[in-house]
Structures are given as C-alpha cells and as structure tokens.
Amino acid sequence: MKPANTLTARLRFCQRRFDNRLIAYTFGPKPSAFVTPFFQTSTLKQRILMLQKSETSRWAIAKYGFAALLIASLFVFVAACEDQSKKDVTSREPITVSGQIYGSNDKPIPGATIELKGSHRGTSTDANGEYQFSLVPANGTLVVSFVGHQKIEVPVNGREALYVRLAQPNDGTQSAYWTGSPRPKSIFKQPLYVPDEKGDIFTVVEKNPEFPGGMPALGEYLSDNIQYPPAASRANVSGRVFVSFVVNTDGSIQHVQILKGIGFGTDEEAVRVVQAMPRWKPGTQDGKPVRVRYNLPINFQTN
Structure with missing residues (x-):
C-alpha cells in the first residue's frame, strides 16, 4: 500500500493536467479551425450550386462591357458640357x-x-483708317459703314482684330472683312468673308469655283443659251452685263444679282441664263468646299 503523501501528490498532478487541458480547450485554438468544414450542410450546398451554375455567356460579358462604355461616355459628356x-x-x-x-x-x-x-x-476711324472699340461683347456684331459705300455687318466671334473693305455700289465687288494683319497691297490674297444667313461667303479663296468643263465650256453654254432680247435688238444695244452669284458647297447657284447692267431686257436675260446653269465645281479654302461669291461678265453683241 502506497503512502498517503504519494497518492496526494498524484492526485494534485492529475488535477493540474486536467486544469491545463480545460484552459487550453476553452481559450486555445479549436482543432476544427484548421480543417475545411466541407461536410457542413450549408457549405456543401453552396459548392453543389456553384458546380451546377453555367458559365457566363459572351452576350452577358458584352452587356457588361456596353454598360461600362456607356458609363464612361456619360462621364465624358458631362465633362464636355461643363x-x-x-x-x-x-x-x-x-x-x-x-x-x-x-x-x-x-x-x-x-x-x-x-x-x-x-x-x-x-466709334470711328482716325486719319489712317484705324479704329479701336472697347467693351465689345465677344459674341456681338459690328456694323461698319461710310458715306457712298455698302454697309456690312461683321460678327465678332471673340476676334480682337477685324479688318473691313467697304465696296461702292457699282464697283463690281461686295463689302467684306478678314482677320489677321493689315496688308493693303495683298488684300485680295487673303480670305475675305461676306456674312450670310447660312454662314460666311468667301469672295477670295485658294481655288475658285469652276463651270463643268472650264471656261471654254462656260463660253459655249452662254452662246448656246442666251436669247437676245427683242428690245435690245431693236435699239441696237450691246455691251457687258456684270452678274454676281454665290456658288454653294454643293455647286448650286444662289443669290443671283446684277452688279452693272445695260437695260432693254439684257439684265433679266443674264439672270435667267445664270439661274439655269448646271452645278459648278465648288471653290475650296484649306482643302474644304466653301461658299464663294462669283462675278461674271456676260457679253451682248448684235449681229
């Protein structure tokens, strides 16, 4: 039989081990934390559902891409509006x-x-024809005039330098404006503009409008289609009628008017022949078709 002190010591040792295990079980890591709970009902169900789910179709991917593109476009549009x-x-x-x-x-x-x-x-121009106009709205319009000359309206469009050429009623030209530096000796080498309800009309361009077939074809057209007015024939009237018209970007003819006529029905006949013309080849500026004001002399000669 073992002594009582030995038995008491063993009981104390067992008690300490039990207490340590109890503490470790309560506060230490759980064995299940290191094992995937594959056989739990909720996890197993989720895995089965995922295995049965079909792949995302290309159409769905395209829809997601379209939605992303639409959102990006909206951001760009909002930024542009701002x-x-x-x-x-x-x-x-x-x-x-x-x-x-x-x-x-x-x-x-x-x-x-x-x-x-x-x-x-x-305001008005000084002795050198120069002017300076302050506090002008950037989207305003200037009206330039002088006695005995054609008045012209010039849109500012934010431009701080505007030069104008005023034409006289019977000089065969129209009032026009341009931007840049003033160079009187080379005015007609610069693009000039005449305001119109459909946009600016050029009076000088890099490449002028052209009748189909060129000037020889234009001469043939006029000689074949002009009908000498009886009143001019009886009065033995002959001379040149100066006609002005606009060649649009599609080659059509618009705004036909007489700059200088000789009367006796010749002016009306010149307008009729010009209005009946086929479409021209439009003029170009910087490689792009533009509307151009074209002046044409038409001869009326008695036989």
Whole structure:
C-alpha cells in the first residue's frame, strides 16, 4: 500500500493536467479551425450550386462591357458640357476690337463708322483708317459703314482684330472683312468673308469655283443659251452685263444679282441664263468646299 503523501501528490498532478487541458480547450485554438468544414450542410450546398451554375455567356460579358462604355461616355459628356458652359461664360465677357477700314480702292478710309449692333455705342476711324472699340461683347456684331459705300455687318466671334473693305455700289465687288494683319497691297490674297444667313461667303479663296468643263465650256453654254432680247435688238444695244452669284458647297447657284447692267431686257436675260446653269465645281479654302461669291461678265453683241 502506497503512502498517503504519494497518492496526494498524484492526485494534485492529475488535477493540474486536467486544469491545463480545460484552459487550453476553452481559450486555445479549436482543432476544427484548421480543417475545411466541407461536410457542413450549408457549405456543401453552396459548392453543389456553384458546380451546377453555367458559365457566363459572351452576350452577358458584352452587356457588361456596353454598360461600362456607356458609363464612361456619360462621364465624358458631362465633362464636355461643363467645358462648353465655361466657354459660353467666357464668350459673354467684353473684349477690345481693333483694326482698319479700307475703301474699294484699297486705301484706308478716315471717318468710317463702327457701331455695336443693337446698341447706341460706336466709334470711328482716325486719319489712317484705324479704329479701336472697347467693351465689345465677344459674341456681338459690328456694323461698319461710310458715306457712298455698302454697309456690312461683321460678327465678332471673340476676334480682337477685324479688318473691313467697304465696296461702292457699282464697283463690281461686295463689302467684306478678314482677320489677321493689315496688308493693303495683298488684300485680295487673303480670305475675305461676306456674312450670310447660312454662314460666311468667301469672295477670295485658294481655288475658285469652276463651270463643268472650264471656261471654254462656260463660253459655249452662254452662246448656246442666251436669247437676245427683242428690245435690245431693236435699239441696237450691246455691251457687258456684270452678274454676281454665290456658288454653294454643293455647286448650286444662289443669290443671283446684277452688279452693272445695260437695260432693254439684257439684265433679266443674264439672270435667267445664270439661274439655269448646271452645278459648278465648288471653290475650296484649306482643302474644304466653301461658299464663294462669283462675278461674271456676260457679253451682248448684235449681229
């Protein structure tokens, strides 16, 4: 029989081991934490459902891609609208416009009037035909005029330098404007503009409009189609009728008018023949078709 002190020691040892295991079980890591609970009901069901689920179709992928593209486009559109609104605000800010006014003889005009359309504000040119107009709305319109010359309306469009050539009623040209530096000796080498409800009309371009077949074909067309007016024939009237018209970007003819006529029905006949013309080859500026004002002399000669 073992002594009582030995038995007591063993009981204390067993008690300590039991206490340690109980503490470890309560506060230590669980054995199940290191094992995948594959056989749990919820996890097993999820795995079976995932195995039975079909692959995402290409159509679904395309829909997701289209949705992403649409969202990106909306972001770009919103950014563009904000940028345009900033530009619109800027366009309403007043600017200072300066330039020079010329006559039909390409010489500066002193005392020409420059007014802001829709207001009572204006200025005039100095002895060198130069002007400076302050506090002009960037989207406003200037009205330029001088006694004995054709008035012209010039859209500002944010441009701070505008030069104008005023034509006289019977000089065979029209009032026009351009931007850039003033070069009186080479005015007609610069693109000039004449305002119109459908946009600017060029009076000088890099490549002029052309009748189908060129000038020889134009001469044949006029000789074959002009009918000499009886009144002009009886009065033995002959001479040149100067006709002006616009060749549109599609080659059609518009805005036919007489610059200088000789009467006795010849003016009306010249207008009729021009309006009946086939489509021209349009003029171009910077490689693009533009609307061009074209002046054409038509001869009326008695036999």
